[in-house]
Amino acid sequence: MNKILKLALILFMISAIVAGVLGVVNELTKDRIWEINNQKTIEAFALVLPADSYTEVDFDKVAYPAVDNVNKADGGEGYVVQETVSGAQGMITLVVGVDSDYRCSGISIIEHSETSGLGANAASSSEIGQNFRAQFIGEDENIALTKAGGNIDALAGATITSRAVTSAVATAIQVAKSVA
Amino acid sequence: MSEQKEKIVLDVAYQPQVRTNTDTRRLMLDVIIALMPALIWSIVQFGAPALLVVVSSVASAVFFEWGYRKLMKKSNTIGDLSAVVTGLLLAMTLPPTIAWWIPVVGTFFAIVVVKQLYGGIGKNFLNPALAGRAFLLASYALNMGSYAIPKALKGTVDGITMATPLSYMYGTSPMPSYLSLKAIFLGTIPGTIGEISALLLLIGGIYLIARKVISWRIPVAFIGTVAILTLICGHNGLDRGGWMLYNVLCGGVMLGAFFMATDYATSPVTLNGQLVYGVGCGIITVLIRYFGGFPEGVSYAILLMNLCSWAIDKAFHRHQFGVSKEDIAAEKAAKKAAKAAAKEAAK
Amino acid sequence: MNIKKQFVEGLTTNNPVLVQQIGMCATMAITTTLFNGVGMGLSVLIILTCCNVVVSAIRKIIPDEIRLAIFVVVIAGFVTIVDLLLQAFIPALSEALGVFIPLIVVNCIIIGRAEAFCQKNPVGASFFDGIFQGLGYTCVLILMCVFREFFGSGRFGGGLIDVANGFRFTLDGTGSGIQIFPSDYGASILNLPFGGFITLGLLLAVMQYALKKSAKKKELAERAAAEAAALAEKEADE
Numbered sequence: 001m002n003k004i005l006k007l008a009l010i011l012f013m014i015s016a017i018v019a020g021v022l023g024v025v026n027e028l029t030k031d032r033i034w035e036i037n038n039q040k041t042i043e044a045f046a047l048v049l050p051a052d053s054y055t056e057v058d059f060d061k062v063a064y065p066a067v068d069n070v071n072k073a074d075g076g077e078g079y080v081v082q083e084t085v086s087g088a089q090g091m092i093t094l095v096v097g098v099d100s101d102y103r104c105s106g107i108s109i110i111e112h113s114e115t116s117g118l119g120a121n122a123a124s125s126s127e128i129g130q131n132f133r134a135q136f137i138g139e140d141e142n143i144a145l146t147k148a149g150g151n152i153d154a155l156a157g158a159t160i161t162s163r164a165v166t167s168a169v170a171t172a173i174q175v176a177k178s179v180a
Numbered sequence: 181m182s183e184q185k186e187k188i189v190l191d192v193a194y195q196p197q198v199r200t201n202t203d204t205r206r207l208m209l210d211v212i213i214a215l216m217p218a219l220i221w222s223i224v225q226f227g228a229p230a231l232l233v234v235v236s237s238v239a240s241a242v243f244f245e246w247g248y249r250k251l252m253k254k255s256n257t258i259g260d261l262s263a264v265v266t267g268l269l270l271a272m273t274l275p276p277t278i279a280w281w282i283p284v285v286g287t288f289f290a291i292v293v294v295k296q297l298y299g300g301i302g303k304n305f306l307n308p309a310l311a312g313r314a315f316l317l318a319s320y321a322l323n324m325g326s327y328a329i330p331k332a333l334k335g336t337v338d339g340i341t342m343a344t345p346l347s348y349m350y351g352t353s354p355m356p357s358y359l360s361l362k363a364i365f366l367g368t369i370p371g372t373i374g375e376i377s378a379l380l381l382l383i384g385g386i387y388l389i390a391r392k393v394i395s396w397r398i399p400v401a402f403i404g405t406v407a408i409l410t411l412i413c414g415h416n417g418l419d420r421g422g423w424m425l426y427n428v429l430c431g432g433v434m435l436g437a438f439f440m441a442t443d444y445a446t447s448p449v450t451l452n453g454q455l456v457y458g459v460g461c462g463i464i465t466v467l468i469r470y471f472g473g474f475p476e477g478v479s480y481a482i483l484l485m486n487l488c489s490w491a492i493d494k495a496f497h498r499h500q501f502g503v504s505k506e507d508i509a510a511e512k513a514a515k516k517a518a519k520a521a522a523k524e525a526a527k
Numbered sequence: 528m529n530i531k532k533q534f535v536e537g538l539t540t541n542n543p544v545l546v547q548q549i550g551m552c553a554t555m556a557i558t559t560t561l562f563n564g565v566g567m568g569l570s571v572l573i574i575l576t577c578c579n580v581v582v583s584a585i586r587k588i589i590p591d592e593i594r595l596a597i598f599v600v601v602i603a604g605f606v607t608i609v610d611l612l613l614q615a616f617i618p619a620l621s622e623a624l625g626v627f628i629p630l631i632v633v634n635c636i637i638i639g640r641a642e643a644f645c646q647k648n649p650v651g652a653s654f655f656d657g658i659f660q661g662l663g664y665t666c667v668l669i670l671m672c673v674f675r676e677f678f679g680s681g682r683f684g685g686g687l688i689d690v691a692n693g694f695r696f697t698l699d700g701t702g703s704g705i706q707i708f709p710s711d712y713g714a715s716i717l718n719l720p721f722g723g724f725i726t727l728g729l730l731l732a733v734m735q736y737a738l739k740k741s742a743k744k745k746e747l748a749e750r751a752a753a754e755a756a757a758l759a760e761k762e763a764d765e
Contacts, residue, residue: 007593014585014597018604025608029615036618115719118321147352157321285714293725297732318716 045080048097048106049073054080057179064175066168068093072179078105079179081172088160089113092122096136096172104136104143104169119161128155132162141173204301208261210393214384215268215439221380222373225330226276230373234271237283241267244291254300262301266290269309269439272374273432273479274316277328277341282320286312306486307443310479317479330376332368333358342370345430346475349415349423361422364429371431374439378429385438394442397454398461402437403428405462413470432478433465440479446486450496457492460485530655537659543636544667544727545734550636553627554668555723559679562686562700564672566620568665570613570628574605575637575664576657581605583645583653598641599632606632619700623686636664671726679717681708 045054051073059070068082077100084093090113097105109123121128135152136143143166144150147159154162223231245263249256257263270286290312295304317324326341333342336358345364348355363369367377374381388394410427414420427433432440441447441461448457461481468477536542543549550571557563581601582589589597610628613621621628631637640660645653676682682704689695689702696702716722 007590010588010590011593011596011600015600018600022604022607025611029611032615033611036615040618115318115321115715157325281712315714315716318719318721319714320711 044095044108044110045071045097047108048095049078049080049099051075051078051080059175059179063178064171066171067175070175070179079172079176081175082110083168083172085164085168085171087112087114087164088119088158089115092161092164092168094165094168096169098173098176102140102173102177104139104173107133107136107165107169109133109165114158114161118155119158121155121158122161122165136165136169139169141170141177143170143173204260204262207393208265210388210391211265211439212261212268214387214393215272215374217380217383218367218374218377218435219268219272221367221377222272222276225332225367225376226328226373227331229328230276232280233274233276233278233283233373234268236280237271237274237287238264238267240284241270241287241291244288245296248292248296249300252296257300260301263291266295266308266312269374270312272435272439273309273313273372275324275327276373277326278323282316282323285319286316289315302445304445306483307440307446310440310483310486313479314483317474327370327372330368330370332363333370344370344475345426346469349426349430350469350475361425361429364426369430375432375435378434381434381438385434388438388442394438395451395454397451398441398447398458399437401455401458402441402461402465403433405459406433406465409462409466413466427466427469431469431476436461436465436478436482441482441485443486446489448489448493448496450493453489453492453496456496457485457489460488460492533652533655534659537656537661537663538666539663539734540738542663542667542734543639543660544664545731546738547636547639548731549639550634550664551727553630553634554671555720555727557624557627558668558671558675558723558726559718560623560676560685561669561672561683561688561704562620562702563623564668565665565687566617566700567624567627568661568668570609570624571631571634571636571664572658572661574602574609574631575640575661576654577605578602578637579640579645579653579657580650582641583648583650586646594646595638595642598638602637602641603632617698617700619686623700636660667730670730671723674726674730675717675722676704677707678714679722680710680713680715682706682710682713 042054045051052075054071054073057070057072057079059067061067066083066085068084071080071082072078073080079098080095081098082093082095084091086092091111092109092114093111094107094109096107099105112120112123114120114122122132123129132153132155139151142150143152145152145154145159145162145166147154150166152162152166219234223234241263242258246256246258248254249258267283267287270290271283274283274286290308294306294308294311295301298304327344328340329337329342343351345355345359348359359369365378367380369376385394385399389396389399407424407428411420411424415423437458441458448454461478464481464484465477468474468480472480474480539546541547544551544554553567557567578598578601582598585597606629609631610621613624613628640656644656648656673683676685684702685704686700686702687696687698688704689697690705691703717726
């Protein structure tokens with residue numbers, strides 16, 4: 001019994017010291033980390049729907065499981081929707097701007113793991129990527145690929161990625177309508 | 181000494197074994213002959229670019245085989261023609277107007293990484309040509325997906341490249357009339373160098389079976405499975421029979437079933453095992469066509485089944501002739517008893 | 528203390544990845560650009576050195592029964608510190624390496640060295656062990672990054688080097704690297720997970736080949752020396 005107590009005490013003391021050090025480091029870095037993350041979000045949001053600031057609003061998480069958060073633009077009409085949808089190789093995280101007419105005002109892909117040279121073009125800063133993303137501006141919730149009768153040209157060799165992004169935009173517009 | 185020799189023989193294949201005069205060179209020559217009709221037809225249809233692809237693929241395959249063996253100070257094996265066959269088969273899975281250096285990259289992967297690093301002919305765990313194709317498909321997807329217009333359709337179709345029958349079959353636009361079943365059977369369609377003419381591939385395949393280079397089991401099981409599954413599943417209310425024929429004749433099914441899936445080193449040697457292997461190839465092909473991201477699934481189907489072939493052989497492993505299961509059990513028990521006795525004695 | 532021996536062991540004969548074959552998961556996952564490789568390698572080096580020193584310093588007061596628990600607490604502490612610092616000061620690296628920084632906690636290199644080396648050796652030796660093993664790990668990562676980047680996209684030094692406006696190092700991961708040949712010619716499969724597996728496999732094979740060769744050479748030299756000695760003895764006898 002004595003031995004167990006002793007072991008527990010040593011482990012407790014070492015854990016306490018480590019926890020203390022961690023607390024100090026956290027205190028030193030947390031403001032900076034918050035600032036960096038906030039800056040990143042604002043930049044991504046400003047790209048799809050510029051506004052002074054954004055307020056997160058509640059939405060039906062059961063009906064829209066892919067939606068991460070919905071943000072109302074302050075000082076302007078519209079919403080910015082962040083979503084995580086499944087692409088060809090993994091999950092794609094993107095933000096979609098929805099303007100006051102419930103049309104897409106722009107998209108920005110934050111994170112993805114699509115095939116380089118094909119699906120990865122959706123997020124790239126190359127001409128192909130910019131042209132692909134520009135197609136979404138002004139589309140409404142009936143958005144679809146040209147193959148399915150819509151206006152969006154799929155990326156060459158990356159139908160699945162293109163379809164995922166297209167349906168994410170449609171979802172974003174729907175969720176924006178639902179919170180209005 | 182004699183015991184050891186016997187063991188080596190048993191490691192090679194399951195019994196019964198028959199000695200014949202066939203050697204690797206003869207077998208490979210037969211495969212090359214069988215591929216010729218389809219190859220020549222393709223060069224007629226697609227012209228010089230296709231010939232360039234074939235030449236660069238075969239030449240680089242032979243060069244890498246020779247160069248690796250030389251570098252590693254091993255015996256020279258280009259005489260057995262297996263490198264020529266690998267180069268030829270890889271070229272046949274490529275679009276006819278692909279840049280000449282792409283097959284060179286593919287044969288490097290096929291010959292050096294898949295074949296030679298694992299010990300050379302007979303020791304590769306994947307079909308080298310298909311592994312090379314998979315490597316290229318993942319690396320140069322754009323180049324691998326644009327198909328030139330065959331000579332027979334020049335004038336009917338505008339542009340430089342066109343969609344293959346398979347992309348119409350599993351796409352949304354209806355099949356154009358110039359891609360009729362007859363065109364597909366004879367080979368006046370776009371596609372990879374080796375897959376366009378089902379008829380000529382069939383002739384080559386039958387030649388190989390007649391020459392006893394390959395057995396009928398794998399191709400028949402493979403093609404039969406594709407036929408039966410597509411007949412049962414159908415597609416969007418199309419005529420089932422026609423749909424089935426399109427599925428069997430289009431894409432790489434013929435080429436894969438006769439020339440790729442039958443590769444000795446990577447297919448089962450047991451007879452029932454070969455049937456299971458063929459059925460497996462067929463099922464995976466249909467699954468990829470129906471549900472996969474790529475329109476064609478033959479190459480991945482065969483590669484996946486290559487990886488299973490050792491397990492299939494294990495499952496269908498036959499015992500020696502004239503020896504019943506009871507005999508084997510008795511023999512095992514006797515061996516065990518002898519071992520125990522020896523141990524006892526040693527004590 | 529034998530620093531030179533430790534140095535050689537860390538980089539070659541007892542290299543953590545190529546010989547001990549530990550910590551391979553992150554090796555395959557993150558080696559897509561030189562920036563990632565160097566960043567991950569240095570992170571592991573720092574964490575490994577700190578953990579080695581601490582574990583070695585407290586090795587006499589750690590009861591044997593709970594040593595693993597204590598190692599994990601110490602390692603997790605250092606990893607979290609490095610993770611927080613990266614997020615605050617090199618956010619690009621933290622983003623690129625993603626979950627692999629927190630996963631260093633369960634990287635077997637660190638707990639492996641704590642268990643195999645620091646438990647039995649003084650602080651000084653453990654410190655150098657951390658540095659050299661970390662260097663060995665970093666070197667493997669750099670080799671893999673250079674190989675995959677070059678053959679996968681025809682580039683060198685992605686994220687770390689920028690040549691757009693004259694040569695300069697970019698420590699925020701924005702450099703586009705030196706394009707050696709157009710990326711259309713690169714076998715982009717090497718940028719995918721497959722590339723990690725095949726590159727590591729080839730490196731392992733080369734390492735084993737080299738080690739075997741040098742062992743054989745050594746054996747031959749020893750045999751020759753022994754024969755010469757025997758001969759000399761014989762002559763002396765006569």
